Amino acid sequence: DTEVTQTPKHLVMGMTNKKSLKCEQHMGHRAMYWYKQKAKKPPELMFVYSYEKLSINESVPSRFSPECPNSSLLNLHLHALQPEDSALYLCASSIPGELFFGEGSRLTVL
Amino acid sequence: GENVEQHPSTLSVQEGDSAVIKCTYSDSASNYFPWYKQELGKRPQLIIDIRSNVGEKKDQRIAVTLNKTAKHFSLHITETQPEDSAVYFCAASGSARQLTFGSGTQLTVLP
Numbered sequence: 541d542t543e544v545t546q547t548p549k550h551l552v553m554g555m556t557n558k559k560s561l562k563c564e565q566h567m568g569h570r571a572m573y574w575y576k577q578k579a580k581k582p583p584e585l586m587f588v589y590s591y592e593k594l595s596i597n598e599s600v601p602s603r604f605s606p607e608c609p610n611s612s613l614l615n616l617h618l619h620a621l622q623p624e625d626s627a628l629y630l631c632a633s634s635i636p637g638e639l640f641f642g643e644g645s646r647l648t649v650l
Numbered sequence: 651g652e653n654v655e656q657h658p659s660t661l662s663v664q665e666g667d668s669a670v671i672k673c674t675y676s677d678s679a680s681n682y683f684p685w686y687k688q689e690l691g692k693r694p695q696l697i698i699d700i701r702s703n704v705g706e707k708k709d710q711r712i713a714v715t716l717n718k719t720a721k722h723f724s725l726h727i728t729e730t731q732p733e734d735s736a737v738y739f740c741a742a743s744g745s746a747r748q749l750t751f752g753s754g755t756q757l758t759v760l761p
């Protein structure tokens with residue numbers, strides 16, 4: 541299994557909603573990532589989990605809250621988002637230096 | 651930290667011609683250089699990568715070259731086809747073992 545699976549594929553939410561994005565991989569990778577990507581821009585790193593511990597948090601606003609329940613799962617909890625948070629959210633897992641991206645969750649904040 | 655610059659930002663070529671995209675990096679400790687292709691509405695897909703112990707790698711119509719002394723690497727696509735049209739991102743893995751991406755190149759192959 542060489543897939544990183546993300547759900548949902550599309551999400552529309554209001555600024556007062558609470559929602560979560562989910563990511564799963566079964567490749568045995570011990571590093572997992574959340575990236576945010578705007579159209580035709582490179583992915584921007586948000587969070588890195590290494591061995592289920594948060595190792596990098598790139599000054600992301602607290603309205604984004606990551607969670608890593610186990611080595612195969614990664615969640616991103618969303619609360620009180622702003623319209624400018626609308627983007628493609630990509631989960632990835634890796635062996636050192638090599639990223640495997642999920643298909644992404646396209647988020648629209650109204 | 652690592653800084654990756656990518657040029658050009660847009661590139662149009664006629665079908666059948668070659669396309670070259672260039673990147674420079676700043677961290678001399680970087681040792682892994684992947685290239686991603688991203689079609690509209692889809693995830694970035696790894697198309698080729700190179701490690702610092704080789705100077706060139708080829709996979710059918712795609713090749714990557716690396717000059718460690720000058721700290722630059724390039725993607726070469728020969729005999730371009732319309733399906734090669736996409737945004738291409740270079741990246742470098744620096745001493746922090748994270749990927750730093752270039753700003754992207756929108757490649758358009760004209761039929």
